[in-house]
Amino acid sequence: MVELPKTNERDWMKQRVMAASLCVLIVFMLLFFRLVYLQLIKGEEYHRLSETNCVRLKSIKPSRGLIFDRHGELLVDNRPAFDLVIVLEDTGPVPDTVSLLASLIDEPYVDLMDQIQKAGNAAFYKPIVLRKDISRDQLAIVEAHKFDLPGIYVEIEPTRHYIYPGTASHLLGYLGEVNKKELESGMLPHVRAGDHIGRYGVEKSFESYLQGRRGGRQVEVDVNGRVVQELKTVAPVPGQNLHLTLDLSLQQLAEDLLEDRDGAVVALNPANGDVLVMASNPGFDQNDFIGGISTRNWQALMHNPGRPMINKTIQAEYPPASTYKILTAIAALEEKVIDGDDTTFCPGFYMFRGRRYHCWRRHGHGHLNVVNALAQSCDVFFYLAGEKTGVDALAQYANGCGLGRPTGIDLDHERQGLIPTSAWKRKRFNEAWYPGETLSISIGQGFNLVTPLQMAVFTAAIANGGTLYRPRIVTAVKDVNGNVVKEMGPEITGGIPAGKHTLDLVRKGLTEVVEGDRGTARSIRIKQIEMAGKTGTAQVFSRKTGEKFDNENQKRTLRDHAWFVCYAPAQNPVIAIAVIIEHGEHGSSAAAPVAGTLVKKYLGLPGPEESFDDASEG
Amino acid sequence: MFDRRLIEHFDWGLLVLILLIAGTGLMVLYSAVMAGWQGNGLHYLFKRQLIWMGGGAVLMTGVLVFDFQKLNKLNLFIYAACVTLLVGVFLFGHSGGGSQRWISFAGVSVQPSELMKIALIISLASIYATKVSPEGLNFRQLLKPAVFCLIPVGLIVNQPDLGTGLMLLLIAGSITLFVKVEKKVLLILGALSGFVLPVVWFFGLKAYQKSRILTFLDPDRDPLGTGYHIIQSKIAIGSGMITGKGFLQGTQNALAFLPEQHTDFILSVLAEEWGLVGCTVLLILYFLLICWGLNIAYNCRNLFGSILAFGITSMIFWQIFINVGMVMGLMPVVGMPLPLVSYGGSSVITNMVGFGILLNISMRRFYTS
Numbered sequence: 004m005v006e007l008p009k010t011n012e013r014d015w016m017k018q019r020v021m022a023a024s025l026c027v028l029i030v031f032m033l034l035f036f037r038l039v040y041l042q043l044i045k046g047e048e049y050h051r052l053s054e055t056n057c058v059r060l061k062s063i064k065p066s067r068g069l070i071f072d073r074h075g076e077l078l079v080d081n082r083p084a085f086d087l088v089i090v091l092e093d094t095g096p097v098p099d100t101v102s103l104l105a106s107l108i109d110e111p112y113v114d115l116m117d118q119i120q121k122a123g124n125a126a127f128y129k130p131i132v133l134r135k136d137i138s139r140d141q142l143a144i145v146e147a148h149k150f151d152l153p154g155i156y157v158e159i160e161p162t163r164h165y166i167y168p169g170t171a172s173h174l175l176g177y178l179g180e181v182n183k184k185e186l187e188s189g190m191l192p193h194v195r196a197g198d199h200i201g202r203y204g205v206e207k208s209f210e211s212y213l214q215g216r217r218g219g220r221q222v223e224v225d226v227n228g229r230v231v232q233e234l235k236t237v238a239p240v241p242g243q244n245l246h247l248t249l250d251l252s253l254q255q256l257a258e259d260l261l262e263d264r265d266g267a268v269v270a271l272n273p274a275n276g277d278v279l280v281m282a283s284n285p286g287f288d289q290n291d292f293i294g295g296i297s298t299r300n301w302q303a304l305m306h307n308p309g310r311p312m313i314n315k316t317i318q319a320e321y322p323p324a325s326t327y328k329i330l331t332a333i334a335a336l337e338e339k340v341i342d343g344d345d346t347t348f349c350p351g352f353y354m355f356r357g358r359r360y361h362c363w364r365r366h367g368h369g370h371l372n373v374v375n376a377l378a379q380s381c382d383v384f385f386y387l388a389g390e391k392t393g394v395d396a397l398a399q400y401a402n403g404c405g406l407g408r409p410t411g412i413d414l415d416h417e418r419q420g421l422i423p424t425s426a427w428k429r430k431r432f433n434e435a436w437y438p439g440e441t442l443s444i445s446i447g448q449g450f451n452l453v454t455p456l457q458m459a460v461f462t463a464a465i466a467n468g469g470t471l472y473r474p475r476i477v478t479a480v481k482d483v484n485g486n487v488v489k490e491m492g493p494e495i496t497g498g499i500p501a502g503k504h505t506l507d508l509v510r511k512g513l514t515e516v517v518e519g520d521r522g523t524a525r526s527i528r529i530k531q532i533e534m535a536g537k538t539g540t541a542q543v544f545s546r547k548t549g550e551k552f553d554n555e556n557q558k559r560t561l562r563d564h565a566w567f568v569c570y571a572p573a574q575n576p577v578i579a580i581a582v583i584i585e586h587g588e589h590g591s592s593a594a595a596p597v598a599g600t601l602v603k604k605y606l607g608l609p610g611p612e613e614s615f616d617d618a619s620e621g
Numbered sequence: 622m623f624d625r626r627l628i629e630h631f632d633w634g635l636l637v638l639i640l641l642i643a644g645t646g647l648m649v650l651y652s653a654v655m656a657g658w659q660g661n662g663l664h665y666l667f668k669r670q671l672i673w674m675g676g677g678a679v680l681m682t683g684v685l686v687f688d689f690q691k692l693n694k695l696n697l698f699i700y701a702a703c704v705t706l707l708v709g710v711f712l713f714g715h716s717g718g719g720s721q722r723w724i725s726f727a728g729v730s731v732q733p734s735e736l737m738k739i740a741l742i743i744s745l746a747s748i749y750a751t752k753v754s755p756e757g758l759n760f761r762q763l764l765k766p767a768v769f770c771l772i773p774v775g776l777i778v779n780q781p782d783l784g785t786g787l788m789l790l791l792i793a794g795s796i797t798l799f800v801k802v803e804k805k806v807l808l809i810l811g812a813l814s815g816f817v818l819p820v821v822w823f824f825g826l827k828a829y830q831k832s833r834i835l836t837f838l839d840p841d842r843d844p845l846g847t848g849y850h851i852i853q854s855k856i857a858i859g860s861g862m863i864t865g866k867g868f869l870q871g872t873q874n875a876l877a878f879l880p881e882q883h884t885d886f887i888l889s890v891l892a893e894e895w896g897l898v899g900c901t902v903l904l905i906l907y908f909l910l911i912c913w914g915l916n917i918a919y920n921c922r923n924l925f926g927s928i929l930a931f932g933i934t935s936m937i938f939w940q941i942f943i944n945v946g947m948v949m950g951l952m953p954v955v956g957m958p959l960p961l962v963s964y965g966g967s968s969v970i971t972n973m974v975g976f977g978i979l980l981n982i983s984m985r986r987f988y989t990s
Contacts, residue, residue, distance in 0.1 A: 015755055016927060019799055020919040023931070024912060030942050031908045035901065037949045041859045042897040049859025053893075221849060235848065 052223070061222055062195070065215030066161045068242030070175060070205065072251040073277070073478070077166060079175060079206075084162035085142050087155065088130035089119065094154030101133075104152055108141040110134065130156065136293075163199070165289040171254050173314035174247075174281045174414070174476065176204020177292040193217060202292075204314075205245065205476060208413045212480045212488070215242035243488050246479045248277035256604050257282040260597045266565075266584040267315035267455045270601060273463035273570060273579045275493035276472025278412070280580075280601065281456075283315040308560075309585075316459075317410075317417040320452035321583055324539035325380045325590065326566045327447025329465065329509060331389050332373055334400035336505040340391035343508045346370045349383040353442070360386055360442050363540075377512025378519045380538060382446050389445020394436055397444065398424040403500035404461050405471045406453055411496060412474040420457055423450035448542060455581045458568050461499075463579035465513070466535075466570035469499040469506060513537055514573045523591050524567065527599030531608050535576075536569025536598065538590030562586040567594035571602040578605050632917070632983035638910050639961070639976050643674060645891075645903055646962035652869050653883040653890045654964075666883060666964055673966045677973030684977030688985060692978075693925045696747040700769065703740040706733035707776040734777045734785045735967040739974060741789055742796070742932035744769050749800045750925040757801035766797065784955035788939060795935040800928060838953050850886070851950045858892035858900075858949060865896030883964040885956060888948045903962075907941050914938075917983045926982045933975045940972075 041049065070079040087108075094100050097119070105112040115133050122131040137145075137157075145157060163178055179202040181194050193216055194200060200214070201207035218239030223232050250270075257268040261284040270280035285307060291300050304311050313319055323330075335341045351367035353360045362368065362382040368375075376384035389397060401407055407422030423444060425436035443449030456474060464471045473494040480489040499506070513535035516522040523538045541564040565587030570576040580598045587593030602608075647670070654664040692699070710733055745766055752762050770793040778786035822831070860866070892900050914934030921927045937960055944959040946952030958968040 011755070012924075016919055019801065020915050020931075023799060024915055027908070027911050027915070027938060030938075031904060031911075033951075034942070034945050034949070035904060037946075037951055038858075038892075038897060038900050038904070041855060041949060042862050042892065042900070045855075045859050046862040049856045050862055052856045053860035221852065234852070 063218040065239035068213035069244045081161040082164040084136040087134040168288040172286040176206035177289040212243040216240035250279045265309040269459040271463045273466040285309040285311040322541040323447040323453045324541035326539035335388035374512040378515035386442045421452040459581035462568040466576035471497040524595045533573035534571040535573040539566030565593035630984045673969040681973045681977035689981045700744045732967045735971045746928035757803040857889040861893040861896040
């Protein structure tokens, strides 16, 4: 220790303590003067302000971002809603005012008082909402009698407005009031109680852009609660606008074509993965969710067997059925267990280990190569091709083609489907893989499950030469002035693991499906352009081979699902589509015409609606 | 071997001051929490504060028993224990109010950042006691204290608890200036920060970080959040005028206009109900308390004790200055309780332990090392 001489140390310490004391004295004088300033000089003013309790905080909600389609067509905007509120402090005798109000706007007195009761301990000076979104008539009456209704105010709330009710409802999504748990989680720093946030669809995925920032005003109000002067204002920051890849007119056409049938349609631009159509039927009216959906509406939605709250393009998993033969063909060609010239004889069934596996065409297809097999959707050809390839190799190609994994679209709840392997079966059922099961999955039955979006992405990849894109739903986020805040370019997630030779053969087969004389979808053929596609009929109810079936009298829910995937024009594709009609029976008759009509519309092909012949397929 | 001189030298004056302030504090807290209280009997916050005060008094007495110079010997151990707790908070702590500050032992939650204040004061006193010279400290001598200070500050700011982190820096800075730093060093440090800060401001920070700091310095930039608190606080204080509205008569208070009225903004309740008179009395009590602490530092015959007493006093001083300044709209809004008046267990306990150390030094002021 450095020893200072004792007397010096005392002097030194005295000097340091004196310096510190001086600082302390100055600080306390400063605090005292501030106190005198606030309590003496400004005291009168603050006393007046405190007596009327008249400094209020009025929040200004930001307007939520708008949503446009790919052509700049407005899909979702905001409209003003008029909310009736009461500020108890300004009201005088509450029952008198409320009963007058009740008789004026023709609402039950008890209901209005209930709202006040519910607010419970809400501070005296805070507005309590009595009625949300009152009608224009009620608004006019309240405004006319405003001097008889002290403490009753009308607040203008920007409210979400879906311009085309029910259109693209699953893609656009809906809003819901934020709940207490979410508020307390701290994940939503700019959201306050009573605010609405995206709950589903794009409204949810892009919440952070759409939301905007709340503003507010510090105001001084008079005894009647009217603003005397504004003390400070913070302008709200409006939410940012979304520009979707969706094509509104094509979407509307797809929804019209589905009519009252349950099912889904996805259309993509094969060049970049843009989602042109995302339709799921039945849907719902998003406007019903505004201000809280009524119990009756909610029950109706929840109990509808068509599952309207599910976006079937990404949340529903179906057996891919014959559309899966595209995959089997790719795998078999790449594994070189077949080649383009190999022919197989189809007698109408395939004997495998003592059991008959039927072709959908009972009397057989005769000799076919892979192109003809795709065109005519011969089961026997693909039983053999699949058997030679093997379940695990098939699965590997399926995964390579984007099946069995999420596509990565910017929407919640996307299912990944299921591509079985022998290891998966052992793990799941603790059972070995049976060779017969390979035959089933080769034609897309059995354990296989896919979503319509996955099939659309796969089809688009075949159309564009093998590139798998992440389906894109938003191209750009722009601020209110139109400046681009964020641009989303196309994103490649992989490539079909197949060479040009294989893809050319497959594409030839798919073109034959529509253009060939024996193609299963020849009924949708049009003169102007060539199309390529693949039909599918997914068994919902597994029937025993050979069992006779009376479709007419079969219960509707046991009928087969109808699939159709396609792209057009066949040589230079600009659109790829996947359609599924639940319980639609045949891909060729139920699903293919939907796709055909969409293609014509998208390509702007004129001409009267052709009547599509009823062709049958298995 | 109990020294009878200890009783004779007991600092009754300091104890009386502490009791007066604590009594005032309880009275104001009573008003703050009882306004609008619907329950039976005393408000649970008031009861809890009584328990904290009782516990604090026990701890304060406990601190009196041993010779404060033991702290000099144990300083590294205490420091290491507190830093370990802070790291523990980082790894296992639980959050309250948006940041991770608490750690639990056998059902009791403690806030290690509060304990750290005392530990840092002890460590710095111990380091500086061997380094003091009339010319002041040079760069090399400042290195070790700087490291001792920055480790806990870094951990606490990371929680994030900006207020307490800043508090540690202020305490450490005060102690360092108290033991004197070479003029040259001061000038260079000043010039350096004058150069580095603008560089960090313009190149190191993102726009939102800047905006957060600006709002911190100027609450009016956020008139709907802290700015609103400040204006309500100013209205409450100003409306008290000279003599106040009377005990339990504050209207701002009763209508719950005041945010945090029982914790950080409690002074506004005193100001509204007791006016300039009440506030001046409290300020005088605090002023006497600080002077008393400085006097203890001056009278101690042991350098470690002097610096320790000064450190504790500076801890109390900065809390008063920042809290009162904040409530009156002079200072940025940070979470800073008013010693012995604001509701809050951590603050009561830390300050009571601090007072215990002051009393301890005072009654052993004739001890030399």
